[in-house]
Amino acid sequence: MSLISRTKNFFSSLLIIDKSVDLLLIFIGLFAALQFDSYLKLKQSEELYKNSLTKIHTEISVNKILLKDYANSIERSTAIIWELDSLGKLGFKDTYSGILNINDIKVTQLNDRSFKALSENNFLNKNLYSDIKKLYNNYDKLEQGWDTLSNNLQKNYKAYFDIYATQQLVSYAPDDKAQEVVNNFVVDIANFYGFGSSVLKQDYWPNLHIQSANTVGDDLLDKIEAELGLYKVSLNEYRSYDDYYWLSYYSLQNEDYKTSLEYAFQGISILDKVNKDDYEFKSFSGRLNRNVVFGINNLIENKDTKYKRNEILPFLKEWYDSGIYRESCIIEYLDFYYNDNDFDNFLKYTRLIFELDSQRIYERYVAGWQDFMTKDAIISILEKTDRSIEAWNSYIYPKSI
Amino acid sequence: MDNTENQKPKAPFLTRLFKYFNSLLVIDKSVDFILIFVGLVAALGVESLQESKEIESRYIDMVARIHDEIQTNKFLLEDTNRSTAGYFDITREINQLVATASFEKYDGVNKMIELENSEFQIKVYQSIIADEFLNKTLYSEVLHLYDLLSRYTAEKDATKINLTEYYYTYYRMFVKNQFQNNYLIEEYIDINYLYNLITKSIPILQNNSLDIEMTTERLLKSLENELERYNTKLIEKRGIADYLNLSNAALSAKKYNATISYSNQGLKLINSSENDSFSDDYLENKTYVGRFNAHLYKSKIYLYLDGDSLYPKNEIKKHLDLFYDSGYSNENSQLYYLDYYYYVDKDFNEFLISLKKYIEKYPDCNMLKPRIHSYPDFLSKPELIEFLDGELREGQIWRDWVKLLYNKENL
Numbered sequence: 001m002s003l004i005s006r007t008k009n010f011f012s013s014l015l016i017i018d019k020s021v022d023l024l025l026i027f028i029g030l031f032a033a034l035q036f037d038s039y040l041k042l043k044q045s046e047e048l049y050k051n052s053l054t055k056i057h058t059e060i061s062v063n064k065i066l067l068k069d070y071a072n073s074i075e076r077s078t079a080i081i082w083e084l085d086s087l088g089k090l091g092f093k094d095t096y097s098g099i100l101n102i103n104d105i106k107v108t109q110l111n112d113r114s115f116k117a118l119s120e121n122n123f124l125n126k127n128l129y130s131d132i133k134k135l136y137n138n139y140d141k142l143e144q145g146w147d148t149l150s151n152n153l154q155k156n157y158k159a160y161f162d163i164y165a166t167q168q169l170v171s172y173a174p175d176d177k178a179q180e181v182v183n184n185f186v187v188d189i190a191n192f193y194g195f196g197s198s199v200l201k202q203d204y205w206p207n208l209h210i211q212s213a214n215t216v217g218d219d220l221l222d223k224i225e226a227e228l229g230l231y232k233v234s235l236n237e238y239r240s241y242d243d244y245y246w247l248s249y250y251s252l253q254n255e256d257y258k259t260s261l262e263y264a265f266q267g268i269s270i271l272d273k274v275n276k277d278d279y280e281f282k283s284f285s286g287r288l289n290r291n292v293v294f295g296i297n298n299l300i301e302n303k304d305t306k307y308k309r310n311e312i313l314p315f316l317k318e319w320y321d322s323g324i325y326r327e328s329c330i331i332e333y334l335d336f337y338y339n340d341n342d343f344d345n346f347l348k349y350t351r352l353i354f355e356l357d358s359q360r361i362y363e364r365y366v367a368g369w370q371d372f373m374t375k376d377a378i379i380s381i382l383e384k385t386d387r388s389i390e391a392w393n394s395y396i397y398p399k400s401i
Numbered sequence: 402m403d404n405t406e407n408q409k410p411k412a413p414f415l416t417r418l419f420k421y422f423n424s425l426l427v428i429d430k431s432v433d434f435i436l437i438f439v440g441l442v443a444a445l446g447v448e449s450l451q452e453s454k455e456i457e458s459r460y461i462d463m464v465a466r467i468h469d470e471i472q473t474n475k476f477l478l479e480d481t482n483r484s485t486a487g488y489f490d491i492t493r494e495i496n497q498l499v500a501t502a503s504f505e506k507y508d509g510v511n512k513m514i515e516l517e518n519s520e521f522q523i524k525v526y527q528s529i530i531a532d533e534f535l536n537k538t539l540y541s542e543v544l545h546l547y548d549l550l551s552r553y554t555a556e557k558d559a560t561k562i563n564l565t566e567y568y569y570t571y572y573r574m575f576v577k578n579q580f581q582n583n584y585l586i587e588e589y590i591d592i593n594y595l596y597n598l599i600t601k602s603i604p605i606l607q608n609n610s611l612d613i614e615m616t617t618e619r620l621l622k623s624l625e626n627e628l629e630r631y632n633t634k635l636i637e638k639r640g641i642a643d644y645l646n647l648s649n650a651a652l653s654a655k656k657y658n659a660t661i662s663y664s665n666q667g668l669k670l671i672n673s674s675e676n677d678s679f680s681d682d683y684l685e686n687k688t689y690v691g692r693f694n695a696h697l698y699k700s701k702i703y704l705y706l707d708g709d710s711l712y713p714k715n716e717i718k719k720h721l722d723l724f725y726d727s728g729y730s731n732e733n734s735q736l737y738y739l740d741y742y743y744y745v746d747k748d749f750n751e752f753l754i755s756l757k758k759y760i761e762k763y764p765d766c767n768m769l770k771p772r773i774h775s776y777p778d779f780l781s782k783p784e785l786i787e788f789l790d791g792e793l794r795e796g797q798i799w800r801d802w803v804k805l806l807y808n809k810e811n812l
Contacts, residue, residue, distance in 0.1 A: 013414070014421045025430060029437030036438075037445045055537065099597050103605065109552070113544035117531040158594060165590040177584050184587065242538040279626035280538070283619055325615055360611065 049124050050231055052114075054238035056132060057224045059114040060217050062250045063139065066110050067217075069254055070146060071210050073105045074203050077153050080105075081196045084160050088192065092164045098157035107146060108253060110139045111246075125227055128220075135216045142209035149202045152195045159192035241267045241274070241284045248291045257302070261295040264288045286324025289315040293332055312336065327353065327361050338369045346372050350381055359385075363395045370396055460535045461631050463525075465638035467543060468624040469647060470525040474550065475617045476650035476659075478610060480518045481557065485606050487516040488564050492599050495571045499592055504578035509568035513561075519653065521550050539627055546616050553609045560602045567595040641670050641689050648696045657700035664693040664700075691727025691734075694720045698737060706744060714745055732768050735759045743776045752779055753788065760792055770802045777803075 080101055087094050115136050123129040166185055173181050225235055244267030251260035267288045274281045292315040296307045316336070319329045330353045337345040346369075353362050366373050373396045382392045412420075491512055498505060526547050534540040570592045574585055628635055644667030651659040671686050671693075698720035701712040721741055725734040735758060742752035760766065779785055780803055789799045 014417065017418065018421070018426075021430060022433070025434045026437055029434050030441055033438050033441035033445065036442055037449075051537070055541075099601050103601060109548070113541055113548070116544070117534075117537070117540060119532050122532070161594050162590055165593060166586065169586045169589055173586055174584060177586075181586065240538065242541060246541075279622055283623055324619060328615075 045122055045124070046231060048122055050228060050233060050238055052118055052123065053224050053228055054235060054240075054243065055114040056118065057221060057235060058239065058243040058247060059111050060135070060221055060224075062246055063110045064214065064217055065247075065250045065254045065256065065259075066108050067142075067210050067213055068256075069107050070142065070206065073107045073146070074149065074206055074210075076105045077149060077199055078203055080153065081156060081199050084156060084192075085196060088160065088163075092160065092167060095164065096157070096160065098161065102150075102154060102157060106150075108250075110143060112136060112139070128223055128227060131216070131220055131223065135213060135220055138209055138213045138216060142206055142213060145202065145206035145209060149199055149206060152198045152202065156192060156195035156199060159188050159195060162188040163192060239266075239270075241270045241288070243267075244270065245284055245288055245291075248288065248295075252291055252294055252298075255298070257295045257298045257304075260291055261299075264291040264295065268292070282322040283324055286319050286322030286329075289319040289322070290325065290329070293319060297332075309336065309339065327356055327358060330356075331362055331365050334369065335365070338372055343372060343375065343377075347377050350378055354381060354385065366392070366396050367398050456533055457535070457631065460533055461628065461633050462638060463529060463534065464539075464624055464627050465633070465635055466525045466643075467529065468621060468628075468635060469639065469643050470522050471543075471546065471617055471621055471624070473646055473650040474521045475614070475621070476647075476654035476656060477519055477521055478613060478617070479654040479656070482607075482610055484516040484518055485557070485560075485603060485610070487512070488560060488599065489603050491516075491564060492567065492596060492603075495568065495592075496596055499571065499574070499589075504575045506575065507568075507571060509572065513564065513568065519650075521554060523547065523550075536627055539623060542616075542620055542623060546613070546620055549609065549613050549616060553606070553613060556602065556606055556609060560599060560606060563595055563599050563602070567592065567599060570595060636666070639666070639670075641667050641686075644670065645689060645692055648693065652696050652699060655703070657704050660696050660700040664696045668693050687727050688729045691724050691729030694723040694727065695730070695734070695737075698724055702740065702745060717741065717745060732759075732763050735762065736768055736772060739772070739776065743779060749779055749782060749785075752776070753785060756785070757788065757792075764794065766793070766797060766799075773799060773802045 080098070084096060084098075087096060115132065118129070118132075120129060163185065166181065166188065170181055228235055228238065244263045248260045248263035248267060251257075251263060267284065271281060271285050271288065274284075293312045296312050296315075297309075299307055300309055312332070313336075316329065316332055320326065320333070330349050333349045334346055334353070337343075337349065353359060372378060379389065382389060385392075491509065495507060495509070498507060526543070529540075529543070531540065534543075570588050574588045574592070577583075577585060577588070625635060628638075644663050648660050648663035648667060651657075651663055668690065671689055698717060701717045701720065705712055705714075705717060718741060721734070721737055724737070725731070727734075735755065738755040739752060739759070742748045742755060759769065763769070773780070793799055
């Protein structure tokens, strides 16, 4: 039989159908496998996306706290301008602690680390991403506006200082320099009023950016929560202890102690699920418990009656056990026992602080515990250190230097 | 005979089809289908596993590198703290001169130059790919630390500018005073303002530095912990250049024991091919050997001078010889012999021999000029005076070089 006939016989219609079925099955098999793989990848990127949404939600919430700081600082800057203006009207004859006052109103830069860590490609809702970008653009504008305002405030105070000091020293100027003194004086006056009014005018833009950032921020927080809702998850499920830590930390910085405590408690409750031997657990546990201690102490100082001072003790213990910032923790114990008039425990923790490598923070606090620091038992501990008692006294009685 | 009559009548096509696709074949095809599916899923799985292993490996490298950069910055921060204290001293000294109206010469420029230090390193931080930093919590902590560092740097730079302006104002007062010009109102105003500005910013700098230091300590432990999770030890990831960088930063922070430890570990990594001139790494490794030994020499000589008897003289000399033999920074290594024979061996003859060798090779004496004053006990020896007078070129007035202040820090 010829090759052609044999081939024809071999590729009978049945075999062709058989091979067609194979082809179909390979196609469906490959297609199904690829679909399965892309389903897994989609699930993975959805997980990352939900995580990114939570992180950006936390960052915007933190920035909302910091925006209050900006608003207060602008208000305080304006107040300084008016205070200087009043002193100017009285003839620039009084001193003014301008440098200290200006240093006091320095703001904390708005956070953008979660935004920087966002990947546009992995951010599934592009419209939302675009809105987030607009908000961060708004933050940049606010910071630039604040920098200009702050610089002009410093120049305004410098001009005030120049005018004040010139008046104090003008009698020492020789006659041939009188014209020069007058000329400089005129320039200083022009600078004083020029920079002062510029601060008053320039507060318009930063205030507008704050208002806009607050409105856009609130809207975005809602949108992000709604977006998470599409994936049937709530924000709280995705927030981790580090989210709560930063929220608590910045609330504390902004002196919003109640909010700081709420976040810290939430963070601590999540941390209970983490392996306690892990360093990450210790790191966050230490800091969250520290925030609780600081929050309660500050509330008590502000005459809030919800907490009693000894309620910090369990949180102090957790903080101490974590080993994080131990020197600061012992200082809190010392302060607690000093206020409690408990010398035995004060002595115990004084001994513990000298077991540490450094007492650099401690030395700044000893002036606040003068009654206890001068007791024989404490002095005998201080005598064993590298520093002389005279040197320690300069810390205990700082004004006596 | 008609062939067609003998053939069996053909069964209908559908019957033959169903007979062909019997249950066994259907099962066979189904098994093939499952195998195709499973095979491809497995292949894709392996590919993605390989990818994630690669990302993991890059992540581990990144964690190790960022750890070392933060460790280096920790040393640099200690050096910077010294500068901050130095700024305060300069401000206080100038204020004293102004308060007593004794407008003496003040070497402000040199004092400020001596307080210069390296900027914080940010190369690794800048090379981090956010998507590949797998532990986002840790990444957020790293960003926080570098944010603190950048704010601290800005604050420090502003203080330095104010200090420069402060000294310049004093210099104007000094010069005017020299020319009997007593009109100093503007200068008095500026110097008062700047004094307040500097003295009030220094405590802020010190507080920020403490904050950075504590955050750094915590973060270094977190990064080490992260490496442990991937069963990786930090030292496995460090290369010769990493050790050199760390050793250099530790030396600038005057952490001599840490310098010695890093240098020794770096030297251990340099393989035995160092002595093999045919090796590709020969020249590169030779300079590394030189640099590590220079660090070991400096650290051990400082410890020796501080009364630490842990390192004998011959060990210090051995490092110096290895530094010299490496050929790296030869002029420096020759000068270090002067330090060694003056401070450690206290051997005038060897000192003179080394000085002769140095001047023969480097007649310009560029590096000797700022150091010669640091050997005061030998400078009065007749042999040395005779040698310098005879050997130095016209215009090289070595007695003028000696007038510079004695400063052991110039070692």
